[in-house]
Amino acid sequence: MLIEMAKVTFEYLPGTPLAHTALSDIDLSISEGDFIALVGPTGSGKSTLIQHLNGLLTPTSGSLSFRGRSVGSDVGLLELRREIGLIFQFPESQLFEHTVADDIGFGLRQQGLAGPEVASRVEDALLQVGLDYAHYAQRSPFSLSGGEQRLVAIAGVLAMRPQFLVLDEPTSGLDARGKEAIFDCLDRLNSEGVAILMVTHSMDEVAESARRIIVLNEGKIVLDDKPEGIFVHASFLREIGLDIPKAAELVFKLREKGFNIQPDNVSMRSVVASVAAAVKERCAN
Amino acid sequence: MIKFKNVSFDYGDDENKINALKDISLTIEDGEFVAILGHNGSGKSTLARLINGLLAPSHGEGLVDGSSTVDSSAVWRIRQQVGMVFQNPDNQIIASRVEEDVAFGPENLGCEPAKIRARVDEALAVVGMRELAHSDPHLLSGGQKQRVAIAGALAMKPKYLVFDEATSMLDPKGREEIVATTRRLNSDYGITIIFITHIPEEAALAGRVVVLSGGTIAMDGTPQAVFSDVDAAAALGIGVPKARLLAHGLERAGIDIPGSILTVDDLVAALC
Numbered sequence: 001m002l003i004e005m006a007k008v009t010f011e012y013l014p015g016t017p018l019a020h021t022a023l024s025d026i027d028l029s030i031s032e033g034d035f036i037a038l039v040g041p042t043g044s045g046k047s048t049l050i051q052h053l054n055g056l057l058t059p060t061s062g063s064l065s066f067r068g069r070s071v072g073s074d075v076g077l078l079e080l081r082r083e084i085g086l087i088f089q090f091p092e093s094q095l096f097e098h099t100v101a102d103d104i105g106f107g108l109r110q111q112g113l114a115g116p117e118v119a120s121r122v123e124d125a126l127l128q129v130g131l132d133y134a135h136y137a138q139r140s141p142f143s144l145s146g147g148e149q150r151l152v153a154i155a156g157v158l159a160m161r162p163q164f165l166v167l168d169e170p171t172s173g174l175d176a177r178g179k180e181a182i183f184d185c186l187d188r189l190n191s192e193g194v195a196i197l198m199v200t201h202s203m204d205e206v207a208e209s210a211r212r213i214i215v216l217n218e219g220k221i222v223l224d225d226k227p228e229g230i231f232v233h234a235s236f237l238r239e240i241g242l243d244i245p246k247a248a249e250l251v252f253k254l255r256e257k258g259f260n261i262q263p264d265n266v267s268m269r270s271v272v273a274s275v276a277a278a279v280k281e282r283c284a285n
Numbered sequence: 286m287i288k289f290k291n292v293s294f295d296y297g298d299d300e301n302k303i304n305a306l307k308d309i310s311l312t313i314e315d316g317e318f319v320a321i322l323g324h325n326g327s328g329k330s331t332l333a334r335l336i337n338g339l340l341a342p343s344h345g346e347g348l349v350d351g352s353s354t355v356d357s358s359a360v361w362r363i364r365q366q367v368g369m370v371f372q373n374p375d376n377q378i379i380a381s382r383v384e385e386d387v388a389f390g391p392e393n394l395g396c397e398p399a400k401i402r403a404r405v406d407e408a409l410a411v412v413g414m415r416e417l418a419h420s421d422p423h424l425l426s427g428g429q430k431q432r433v434a435i436a437g438a439l440a441m442k443p444k445y446l447v448f449d450e451a452t453s454m455l456d457p458k459g460r461e462e463i464v465a466t467t468r469r470l471n472s473d474y475g476i477t478i479i480f481i482t483h484i485p486e487e488a489a490l491a492g493r494v495v496v497l498s499g500g501t502i503a504m505d506g507t508p509q510a511v512f513s514d515v516d517a518a519a520a521l522g523i524g525v526p527k528a529r530l531l532a533h534g535l536e537r538a539g540i541d542i543p544g545s546i547l548t549v550d551d552l553v554a555a556l557c
């Protein structure tokens with residue numbers, strides 16, 4: 001097991017009038033190679049949960065282990081952060097170097113890497129997020145558009161080649177092409193064995209890549225299942241402020257109209273195939 | 286009316302010039318709801334900053350109601366007429382009570398207190414936030430904070446509102462709140478809306494979609510026209526509404542479907 005959270009509760013500002021329990025009683029196991037989407041309405045505790053994974057926050061009560069070793073006592077924060085790459089919500093606010101290349105290479109140099117190894121990893125990371133090295137490497141990160149800054153910040157974490165990649169709403173503000181670059185990259189890393197956990201609001205994105213979806217509401221895990229097991233709870237999801245992928249919505253609405261379509265795979269491609277088959281079957285009758 | 290005549294904009298100095306907008310000509314009539322789509326770095330935010338005079342064109346001319354955006358005698362009127370709402374609601378909050386936050390703009394205009402009170406009340410009512418007038422904005426949800434930001438812009442009595450990715454930080458419900466609010470401001474209050482977004486579903490709700498690519502206008506038309514060619518949209522880096530993509534897939538699988546479908550409900554209707 002990669003990560004094991006047991007009965008984790010987290011309270012902000014404990015003992016003050018502003019005390020607020022952001023996570024309560026979280027039990028969560030993450031396996032090597034998992035591809036998980038973490039979804040939930042604003043304020044449900046997603047960012048709080050994620051910050052526990054690399055030791056930025058420590059549980060008020062409960063425990064956290066990494067590969068069977070207890071975080072804090074058996075695993076130090078340095079080791080944890082080397083293995084687990086965390087891309088913050090709005091990572092662009094942490095850009096600070098003079099050039100894009102220096103910013104992406106910063107973490108690598110901190111690890112003691114130098115010269116050509118840093119340069120080639122920086123170039124590779126830019127390529128992975130779909131930014132052209134020649135065009136961007138020497139520019140100031142502060143002269144980039146919002147979306148370009150986001151991609152540079154993501155590249156900075158990718159360059160570290162973590163074994164577990166945690167991303168907090170990485171695609172908000174990215175154009176269609178940038179989103180695709182990020183998802184292609186995540187798919188590829190996952191197929192190479194990197195575990196992925198991403199926070200997102202886009203159910204359409206989730207349906208395409210993730211193999212497991214965790215729904216958080218008011219600091220508790222309320223659903224944890226394969227995508228097709230999640231989206232059957234459409235009305236519950238809407239109640240808590242979420243929605244379902246358009247492809248799943250199409251399947252459910254056509255089933256209501258009497259079409260013979262199984263709601264067992266909600267990715268775009270398989271929905272197109274099963275809807276096309278059902279429409280042809282209906283016309284033939 | 287907003288009118289851009291052959292507007293170009295360069296960032297940086299002569300050596301490191303970045304040509305963000307190239308010879309843009311664009312007219313937005315009063316009462317329109319225009320969505321602006323475009324790949325990252327295509328020039329959307331630059332265009333927004335040119336509209337209210339935060340930036341001045343390097344070439345060409347931008348006019349708001351006939352006054353040039355660089356005319357120093359008109360600049361304050363233009364800033365009051367063109368309200369802006371940005372991506373991050375947290376960065377737009379200045380006061381610790383919702384009503385004080387909304388009052389900030391008219392106070393700066395030097396309005397008298399009774400008038401300010403009336404404007405704040407009205408603005409909060411329009412965005413549906415009157416009950417929360419005394420709350421601390423920092424403690425509100427993202428969608429609520431964003432509605433406070435809109436109320437702040439409304440209290441200036443603008444003719445035009447520019448939203449620069451104002452929904453991108455919100456969850457689906459918060460996003461819906463904002464989209465519904467902007468549609469009401471347009472239909473019930475006649476405010477001209479310029480809505481910058483990366484979400485094709487949001488752009489599809491506008492009357493007109495302008496697509497920027499590499500600093501030029503690549504497309505300008507109804508949502509149906511702009512999203513009809515799925516491959517062209519992909520080449521511009523903008524994507525199309527998911528329902529359009531599903532319809533396109535079905536077409537290619539041999540099902541006969543009109544190319545104008547942009548919502549799941551329309552798709553269901555076409556298939557039944």
Ligand SMILES: Nc1ncnc2c1ncn2[C@@H]1O[C@H](COP(=O)(O)OP(=O)(O)OP(=O)(O)O)[C@@H](O)[C@H]1O
Binds near residue numbers: 144296303305329331
């Ligand atoms: N302050 C700046 N200095 C130099 N270049 C800039 C500056 N701001 C933006 N640019 C460049 O100008 C171009 C247009 O940027 P702009 O911010 O208008 O894009 P955008 O369409 O809003 O992108 P996004 O979707 O990522 O927000 C980009 O190439 C960008 O790198």
Ligand SMILES: Nc1ncnc2c1ncn2[C@@H]1O[C@H](COP(=O)(O)OP(=O)(O)O)[C@@H](O)[C@H]1O
Binds near residue numbers: 012046049
């Ligand atoms: N630094 C903080 N201090 C106090 N409360 C916080 C802090 N950060 C988050 N919270 C509160 O904790 C809850 C969960 O927040 P967060 O994890 O950011 O949610 P999400 O990422 O799902 O939007 C919210 O009620 C939020 O207001």
Ligand SMILES: [Mg+2]
Binds near residue numbers: 046047048089168
């Ligand atoms: Mg968050």
Ligand SMILES: [Mg+2]
Binds near residue numbers: 145329330331449
């Ligand atoms: Mg922008």
